[in-house]
Amino acid sequence: MTAASPPFTTVIGLEVHVQLQTKTKLFCGCVTTFGSPPNTQVCPTCLGLPGSLPVMNRCAFELALRAALALNCKIAAFTKWDRKNYFYPDLPKGYQISQFDLPFSYDGHLEVSDPKGAFEPRRVGIIRVHLEEDAGKSMHDEAAGTADSRIDLNRTGTPLCEIVTQPDIRSPQEARAWLNELKLLLVYLGVSDCNMQEGSLRVDANVNLHIPQDDGRIAKTPIVEIKNMNSFRSVERALAYEAERQWGEWQATAAELGSMPKQTRGWDDAAGITRGQRHKEESSDYRYFPEPDLVPVTVTDDQVAAIRASMGEPPAVLRQTLESRWEISAYDADVLVNQGKELVGYFEELATLVGEGKAASNWMQQDVLRCLNERGGAIADFPVRPTAVADIIGRIKQGDFDTSRGREIFAEVLETGKPVADVVAGMGIAAVDDSELKALCAELISANPKIVADVQGGKEQAAGGLIGQAKKKNPNVNPGKVRAMVLELIRSMS
Amino acid sequence: MPAESSPEPSLTPADVKKVALLGRLALSGAELKNLTAELSQIVGFVSQLAAVDTDAVEPLAHPLDAQNVFREDEPAASLPTSEALRSAPRQDGECFLVPAVLGDSGSA
Ligand SMILES: [Zn+2]
Numbered sequence: 035m036t037a038a039s040p041p042f043t044t045v046i047g048l049e050v051h052v053q054l055q056t057k058t059k060l061f062c063g064c065v066t067t068f069g070s071p072p073n074t075q076v077c078p079t080c081l082g083l084p085g086s087l088p089v090m091n092r093c094a095f096e097l098a099l100r101a102a103l104a105l106n107c108k109i110a111a112f113t114k115w116d117r118k119n120y121f122y123p124d125l126p127k128g129y130q131i132s133q134f135d136l137p138f139s140y141d142g143h144l145e146v147s148d149p150k151g152a153f154e155p156r157r158v159g160i161i162r163v164h165l166e167e168d169a170g171k172s173m174h175d176e177a178a179g180t181a182d183s184r185i186d187l188n189r190t191g192t193p194l195c196e197i198v199t200q201p202d203i204r205s206p207q208e209a210r211a212w213l214n215e216l217k218l219l220l221v222y223l224g225v226s227d228c229n230m231q232e233g234s235l236r237v238d239a240n241v242n243l244h245i246p247q248d249d250g251r252i253a254k255t256p257i258v259e260i261k262n263m264n265s266f267r268s269v270e271r272a273l274a275y276e277a278e279r280q281w282g283e284w285q286a287t288a289a290e291l292g293s294m295p296k297q298t299r300g301w302d303d304a305a306g307i308t309r310g311q312r313h314k315e316e317s318s319d320y321r322y323f324p325e326p327d328l329v330p331v332t333v334t335d336d337q338v339a340a341i342r343a344s345m346g347e348p349p350a351v352l353r354q355t356l357e358s359r360w361e362i363s364a365y366d367a368d369v370l371v372n373q374g375k376e377l378v379g380y381f382e383e384l385a386t387l388v389g390e391g392k393a394a395s396n397w398m399q400q401d402v403l404r405c406l407n408e409r410g411g412a413i414a415d416f417p418v419r420p421t422a423v424a425d426i427i428g429r430i431k432q433g434d435f436d437t438s439r440g441r442e443i444f445a446e447v448l449e450t451g452k453p454v455a456d457v458v459a460g461m462g463i464a465a466v467d468d469s470e471l472k473a474l475c476a477e478l479i480s481a482n483p484k485i486v487a488d489v490q491g492g493k494e495q496a497a498g499g500l501i502g503q504a505k506k507k508n509p510n511v512n513p514g515k516v517r518a519m520v521l522e523l524i525r526s527m528s
Numbered sequence: 529m530p531a532e533s534s535p536e537p538s539l540t541p542a543d544v545k546k547v548a549l550l551g552r553l554a555l556s557g558a559e560l561k562n563l564t565a566e567l568s569q570i571v572g573f574v575s576q577l578a579a580v581d582t583d584a585v586e587p588l589a590h591p592l593d594a595q596n597v598f599r600e601d602e603p604a605a606s607l608p609t610s611e612a613l614r615s616a617p618r619q620d621g622e623c624f625l626v627p628a629v630l631g632d633s634g635s636a
Contacts (some may be wrong), residue, residue, distance in 0.1 A: 063605075072622045073609045090599065091600075093600070094600035094601070121549075123624070123626040183625070328590075
């Protein structure tokens, strides 16, 4: 840490909802396509019409299991669903089917670390993961000045995993990094697309301060729940703001945890502040009771083993695999893995073709990723394929041209879409043969007696001056070869 | 199983008021008085169960002796929007209309 530590510890717990990547809703066959016209993906079950009955989507349950296993949770052998009762226009049944006392999984953890060491590695405990249905959407156009809200129930009944962490996170930065890791994990495993813009991932945060007192006691400020954060960056900003706000409040009032009911505050991204939300005093009384329309679910060890076996490597394992398999740095492995599964596939194909990881990784970091970021889009659509990059690297290794020339070729292949061989021919790049190189070096040596004298005097690095001149005369020369040839010729002179 | 001595549960008008609020029911003074008495009787009747020793009894999650009922993740037809909205008190052909809702849903 560079700045002075604040006189308090920020204590953060997160509650994350992710939409599971199913084709249909949790309890009916309506599709979950985002952005369809309002109320076109609804049926008697998800509208809560009398006489309809929910039936659990097997795929949703298995994806939820997969998420829980990836989060190192224990899986309950027996699980059931409960009704959470409240009235809201976007909840047509008057209750949400959720899980109360017997969630299907509990007691897990997910670690996060920063490859540059911005914070200590942190293991964040998971209290529980449960499976529930989403509510619909209410829209109110205040500008239009109408007295009505419009209700779209397309989202009603969409499967959600709710993930609740222990209050183990200790800074806004850690919270953001942990969310990035969670998202990466769930996307890798195909559990969710975690698209925040489309509401596939939503975060609420609980935060308070622990303030050491002179008598050794730790004072704790009242816990605040922050809502309405629309990006991980917003989460980080909102938590940083809220920690400062609570510190100011503490200094003014010395109010401690337990002196008031839990407060909910909404994040205003434009203003950069949290605002108190009206407290609904009855809102915490959900009167849960067992859902009579759904029978319980049991899970066997065999089922758990089968799902575990089908999961593939989570990002944390994959980073280590890449590091050891291709002998690249932890930092490089982190960059590659954080770009997603497809990019890792691209890298491994390239490394396999090149026959080693280091060069492949360098080209990924310096060229492929940079151009991909500039262009936008997915790696699958990137026009320069691993075979072409491997071709360029191979030609550099065999001395046809140097890396900077290789970069120019890469850029040209990217721009024109031509094969590497055509670009090389078109740019007039041909390997400089040895006699041509020798003649060029001899010419330079006779024109630069000072450098020759320096080299003869023991300063071999003076030969570098000739490489630049050689490149000017013939851009295709290989700097390494020029250097070797020049030194050889000078040595033979004495 | 009539219980020997079930403690008489007493509901107060405040309890009934709270339940009415949760159920979004507006009760008049007379209704509140009547319901307090009636609900007390109902709760008293049910609370006879408290006399049964259930220490060795597993909580029942569901009255049916069935488990693991699933459907496959296969799309089925949804309702046409006009049908979905048909019995709504108010709608605009696209959405259900309700009195203005401001602020955040208490959901999920
Ligand atoms: Zn439906």
